[in-house]
Amino acid sequence: MEKKQKEYLFKVLVIGDLGVGKTSIIKRYVHQIFSQHYRATIGVDFALKVLHWEEDTIIRLQLWDIAGQERFGNMTRVYYREAVGAFIVFDVSRASTFEAVSKWKNDLDSKVRLQNGNPVPAILLANKCDQTKEGLSNTLPKMDQYCKENGFIAWFETSAKDNIHIEESARVLVENILNAEGDDLAPADPDIITSQQLSLQNNNASCSACTK
């Protein structure tokens, strides 16, 4: 049987309060680097990661790094269009950034939907897990519950600094996007080649390998 190369283009948003490490996560994932000295993102930044997903499948992941300051919200709205997945990031060393997560999730769901009206798959990233956790000792054990209640498909403790769970979280998000794609429910983007149902293993969503 002749094998046909499949190519996908997925637009993924990375959002969350300022200083939680959105830019760091993207730089780690795309360029395998980390610096303490990334500047505040003003407006919107962009990076592309090409994944050789399976032998015959290439995925181009567009990662849109959205500024964390609230006042940019209205301006960056246009960049939410046609997104098919999202990471919402908070900083485990600052409890206030976790409190803002539901606000970011609502914001996401109000600005973009899949074609069938469902929310886009979103993963919650508890970033900076290499640092001391602040005021979240009651919350983190209940994260699975929190994700269920707030419509996240999964959560990960991540560290862009120590490269913990960045790849894994991206993999889970892409699997979910592909599943949605397989259901033929993704946005009608001419760049996206819709494929037949992909039988992907259901992933084990939550994890807590980042023990501290």
Add this chain to the structure above:
Amino acid sequence: MPQPESKKKKKLVAIHQALNVDPVDVETLRQSAISEGGLLTDEIRRKVWPKLLNVNVYKLPPKPGKDIREGHKDYNQVLMDVQRSLRRFPQGMSSEERGVLQEQLINVILYVLQRNLQLHYYQGYHDIVVTFLLVVGERMAIALMEILSSHHLRDFMDPTMDSTKHILNYLMPILQRVNPQLHDFLQRAEVGTIFALSWLITWYGHVLSKFRHTVRLYDFFLASHPLMPVYVAAAIVLHREEEVMKCDCDMASVHQLLSKIPQDLPYETLIIKAEELFSHHPPPELAKQAALQLRKSIAISTFQDFQVATSRQRPDAVLREQFKEKPCLPPADPAPPVGANQLVKMAVWGLTATLGAAALAVVNTAVEWAPEFVFQLFP
């Protein structure tokens, strides 16, 4: 491109002369800030920048105390942005020295915000303040930022970014008039104008890696209309036409290409180009376009009055006399709110107008107070 020494010397002399008449010759200073090489040195910038903004250097705001941070609603955000701005400080600066400057940077920002409650902090404001801090120091930076924030940067400091969006909306009409083909390409790519957002609201401080390029542009902007950064953005996009047109015509590719400014841009050429665009396509012409009629810009609407006031600044001799008359004013005195301050200023202005003739007699001694500058010119 390096300027011939003789040309540079001539310019230094012209700037010196413009500074030493009283009141200063603002028009010459403006021209010098715009023309090739700008104001040449930070030494000169320290003298000319205040004049371009009509700042009274004899009455600078006091050094902010530590208590400025207590209960300040923007403190945490400013702190985080400043901590992340290491790249804006000169390479090779010791971490102690940088630490002191970062503390000052926080103080300057908080002080200006606290005194002007109508102004709202935005990410990128710190990129502008750090540029001034590094050139003119803490107290002068406050004085310059108070003026700039209420004029050139005023639209960016609204509670929302709607006015900023409006200012960015001037970009595409310029491109459309100059290069319809490029404009159509950008429209088709639906790239929007956010790629130029950080250019505009930081006056390019956020995106240029060489400090000398940043201050060169600041010379230009301080001497120009508040919309000039948008004209520079247009000049940059036009300059990169070939690259842009070769790019895939989609939002992501074009946004990525345009938002990364090449570090070897020909700044002097771009400044000339921006000036030319400004004179051929002035803001009122562009504003005829529908999208630009919806909103009023404070920066644009107050600019003419601001410029007139700057051209008619009070002579230094008068300012100095005022300074001498009130030596008992303790520098740590809490500054009065702006409204009251303006009333006081007007009263003093009325008073000094009658003293003007006597005060002007001091003009000829102006050289006395800037000896180090004079020696630099004529060693």
